[in-house]
Amino acid sequence: MSQIKQHWKPRCCVIAVDLDEIDMDTNKLEEMSAEELWTLHEEVASLLSSKIVAEKAKLDERHRKISGISNVGQKRRPYPKVLPKYHNPKNPNETWSGRGKQPRWLTAQLGSGKKLTQFLIRRSA
Numbered sequence: 001m002s003q004i005k006q007h008w009k010p011r012c013c014v015i016a017v018d019l020d021e022i023d024m025d026t027n028k029l030e031e032m033s034a035e036e037l038w039t040l041h042e043e044v045a046s047l048l049s050s051k052i053v054a055e056k057a058k059l060d061e062r063h064r065k066i067s068g069i070s071n072v073g074q075k076r077r078p079y080p081k082v083l084p085k086y087h088n089p090k091n092p093n094e095t096w097s098g099r100g101k102q103p104r105w106l107t108a109q110l111g112s113g114k115k116l117t118q119f120l121i122r123r124s125a
Contacts, residue, residue, distance in 0.1 A: 082097040082099060083097065084096060084097050084121060085097055085098040085120060085121060086098065086106065086116070086119040086120060086121065087119060087121050088103075088105045088106070088109075088119070089119070090105075091105070095121070106119065
């Protein structure tokens with residue numbers, strides 16, 4: 001009966017390896033000299049390196065395909081310039097359009113009990 005061992009592989013796939021089919025068993029490894037083991041190590045490292053490079057190239061190609069598809073013909077529409085609606089009475093250069101996060105100066109004023117309408121910029125018609 002053969003032993004089956006599972007190894008982790010990139011991209012979350014699990015592959016099964018039949019240990020009886022591997023040419024080298026641990027007894028042979030123990031009988032090898034340090035020089036032979038080092039040569040084997042270099043061969044395995046080289047093979048792994050080339051496989052990693054090939055896998056990275058495949059992933060890069062997939063990424064390019066995905067990126068190309070999602071951005072094709074999609075331009076953001078131009079948004080009109082938004083005029084400020086609120087200003088800081090202590091510093092009229094600090095303004096807020098009413099969009100996005102409230103500025104710190106406004107948050108502090110609202111926290112002290114003032115109303116948002118007190119900071120409206122008066123427009124002449």
